[in-house]
Amino acid sequence: MNFGESNNLSSTSLSNKDQVVQPDTEDDERIPILRTRKRRRTSVDNINLHEMDITDQASCSKQDNQTVNNVLAIELYEQPSNAHNCHSLPKAPKKCSREISPEKYVSREALLSSLSVAWSSLLTFSTEGSSFENLLRFSLLAIGSKSGCVSIWKVHAPESYHIERGNVSPNVELTAIIQAHSSWVSTMSWGIFGCDSSNPQMLLVTGSCDGSVKIWMSNKEDLQKSVEVYTSSFFLLKQVVAVNLVPVSTLSFVVNNYSNEMHLAIGKGSGSFEVWKCEISTRKFEQVASTNAHDQVVTGLAWSYDGRCLYSCSQDNYVRNWILSENTISEVPIPANTPGLSSTSDLPDDFLSCLGVALSPGNLAVALVRSFNIELLNPMYEARSQKAAVEFTWNGAQQSGESEDCSETITEAILGFSKNEYAYWESNLLWSLKEFKDYNKPLVLWDMITAMLAFKQSMPEFVELVTTKWLSVSYLGFHADIPMEDLVPKISKRFSAIPSRLLHILNVISRRVMLSELKTDEINRKLQVQRMNNEEEIDLWLKLLQESERELRERLVGLSFSAYLTAESASSTGNWHPAGLAQMQQWVEINHDIVDSQLQTLSLDVKSSLTRSSSNSTETALEEESCPYCAAPVHFNSPEEAVCQAPHLKKKKERCDQGHKLERCCVSMQVCPPTPLWFCKCCNRLTLELAPEALFALPSFPNDLKSLPEYSFSKVALKPFCLFCGILLQRKQPEFLLSASPV
Template sequence: MLLAVGKGSGSVEVWAYDRSGCQCDNACVYDAHDCVVTALAWAFDGYCLYSSGQDDHVRCWVLCGSCLCEVPIPSNGPGLRSSNDLPGAFLSCLGVAVSPGNLVLAMVRNTDAEQLDPMYERRVLKAAVQFFWIGGQLNLLPDNSLDVSKDAFLGFPANELVHWKSSILWSLKKFENPEKPLVTWDIIAALLAFKQSIPNFVDEILFKWLSVTYLDSSVSHSLDDVLIRIPQTLLTATSRQLHLLNVICRHVILSQLMADEINSKANIGPTVADMEHSPLWLELLFISERELRERLVGLSFSAFLTHMSHSAKSSIESGNWSPVGVAQMELWITRNHDHIRVQLKELASEVVKAERRFEPMESGDEEQCIHCSALVPFDSPDVAFCCGTETVNGVLEKHKLARCSTSMQVCTTTPSWFCKCCHRWTSKLAPETLFTMPGYGSDVRPPAESPTAGVQSKALCPFCGILLQRLLPDFLPSASPV
């Protein structure tokens, strides 16, 4: 493990720490800046070190063995202007930070008041944040299969595209770790920018990623062939891989479609008009989300059966996760009986038998509208429409309600969570086990170790795996991210 230390003299020291011997040795010293070193940031798992100083310079160092070699920072990137176009009104660089996917470098620079307009800019502009694309910095995955086609070289050197392909694939691989927060804005921004200028290059990246991640092979005929074969392997895919696939589908491939429009197509099925919007990707997204929903339902049923068997001995401890919406999940299985795997159907039948033997843990499937108290039938796991009430004018007034993405119950007026990716609402957080499942496998029951599986410590979307936003009533402070 390497430790970088910035000095007031402008030098940067790199120390090598030996965990086994608990010993730290000075590896090398570099004269990086003419003034005080203000910030250091490692990137690409320690392959790159970025340093900034009061001399208004940011430098990049690449690890070569036990030494650091300075390399230039790329001056261009997908969809962004060169950094040379920015005005030279800065005095020093105050800090640097690397994006979660290690594709963007952010720098905080304070401005030179003497070069700003005294009436306007000097009063409000104290500092600025400058962004650089660094995805084309180096090749992280030396592999002959990373070569890009000659058709994709339009406007970009071939070696930079190879580096970009390597960096994006490396970042996607890192996010397969469920312990790493799923924050992929830099990956999505890079893919969208390349999609506008070099769409074939994005297809090559996704082809490589899908083939290796979900098919465990880079040999295939075409991207369409990969998309056709992947649904057969989603059963054994990890939940994090499914979440990552859903985010890429919605924000990159299907970015021209609104999230609510995609959700409606998932409930009623794609139409002929959808053929213009990547039908294979749409189908893959629907199958992936259905796989996650089946896992969530299976976890809820397993926890329900365990709770029922222990209900006579002890009550559910406060603060522990307990299943909610079992009645709605049973209705969902009935409506999708032809598409649900046999193991989940058998688990549902056990739940029905348990409900007959014991008193149900929750009320039945009858729900009431939160606005008019009319009955709310179950037609979709995402939205609901009440039966409505007749107004004084004889008009039947119905209300559209949101259903919880975890429990499928109608969301109440209490504060709820909202997903910015799939635009689903959540009033009951999903269990932690859902986000760490290695795959469904052939076992009937998902891995629910105990009936009191802890609630997820952070509010995550069960279908996208990203942080949810907390939405509060109008009379409370405005909504803010978690």
């Protein structure tokens, strides 16, 4: 039976007066076919009418197929003068009065037929001075079509993030249309060139079915502002591969910002791939390798570990691993042993081909997209519902091409792992931790946490070795081969000189790995009452976590006080206005013996300023909070939770001193209202207000909070990051829902 149609014509409700001749079986079979054809013809006519309407709109502009500086003059898109007015393509008129030639129709249909897309990371450009208020934040979307054109769209980041409003349409702006190739654009990839994160230089690599590969570089001035579509904001840097008979199927490149060197891998339809080294500053390009890696078309390429390792996959269902050493590339076996998991080296027979490969943020795991062999599946159930699967495998034991020295602690092979494999895991884990030191890189640690948890179950000494080495190098500046009980006091004394990003990584590892035996709520309760467990190891990590979170809260309170005093003196309307100043003052008073002396001075200044100013009556009123359920007063005793003071009546009308138990916002320390709140998946804390972006970029505790520049408190497009963990917040979901995490 076809959905939306009835095969039983006699079921139609008819009166006795209506005489209906029942058709024979052949006519019965033709009727739904005729209806389908009629409906299909109607939909095709509507599509043709819509396309003719659009071309009617476009025929009033320039001539077709003209290129100026590799920019295609396309009449379909209208570039607005203001980026805020550009949300979608112009609507087509209702009536069509003009026709176009078949050649124009074919060319415009090829233009609208998209084959490949590529997203860039979130870019940040400073327009005027160094003020955060003048930052432009957007991502670039490149769309390749059959006509060989690449349209580049600018998708602006939202000005703010809301927990209740998630369907806000982004601001989209057409930036450029490039006539990149003479044939289909089959693959594209973005990259960032330059060490200056505030003014990055964008690179776009495009590959075509005509066999050519080109590298395009952005014009930073034109990319920041809204320009005409016909004025290119990208220029051709280099045509790496000329037109040939072998089509380009995929490509991958990585830019090393320290050496300004680019590694480019080009996959071909013949099953081979090429590797190029590119000196971007001198525009020197050199092909270093070319190998026939597969028997069928190469479907995926992915670099790992700063361009030292390369994964390739093909429709022949093979995945291969390569090491690039200087100007030679050699194949190495894929790591078979996985910590805590069964080996995935033996692939199921149900897989027919591999469609793509991708690396995790920490480069410790590989994701493979595989299609099923329909002939081997159950035709009744599996063949209908299962088309492809994503396979995860570990990459931590990858040989990175550098000499890894095995630690003296690892003296022999354990649980099927050789000494070399442990050395590779140790080196790659430390490399991944070092990469996340950059606060511009999103803190996504699921692969690292999962691997360390698996190793902790089988070999906890290895996890302690890696964490101890990372702590000593990152926090002390050198590798100190000392036990953990001696290392913790040394690290705690240097918390004020440690970047906020390192504190966030430490908190995540402490909660999710080293204290994994305890539930998150139990950890929070132990931190709150400052009560340690009997086990010495857990005591050490609880102490480390407690002092790290207190350091982050001190930085937040200091920035809040300084922002308020700066706004009072400068009278600026665009600055960040912190909430919960009264609660922060009480927290400083409670912890006056351990907090920084600057906070005590600033707390007194803020308190006197609020007292003098008659316009800040709302701020002073916040000192006495009320329960959102019974309006009873709520006193400040803890930054995490509170209990209202209203006595409740039991059934026998006996007074009970226990009131409503309330959660406090982990940023403002105010009582949370009964509305949807931001939720941290790591520490299970709730947040109403968001921490300022300046907190996550602090290299250390400020020496003089009063002399911080005003732009540190400017109103910026904040992402919902957790104050203590540094990861993205989310809306709290019920426990019975499926998790989106792959682990």
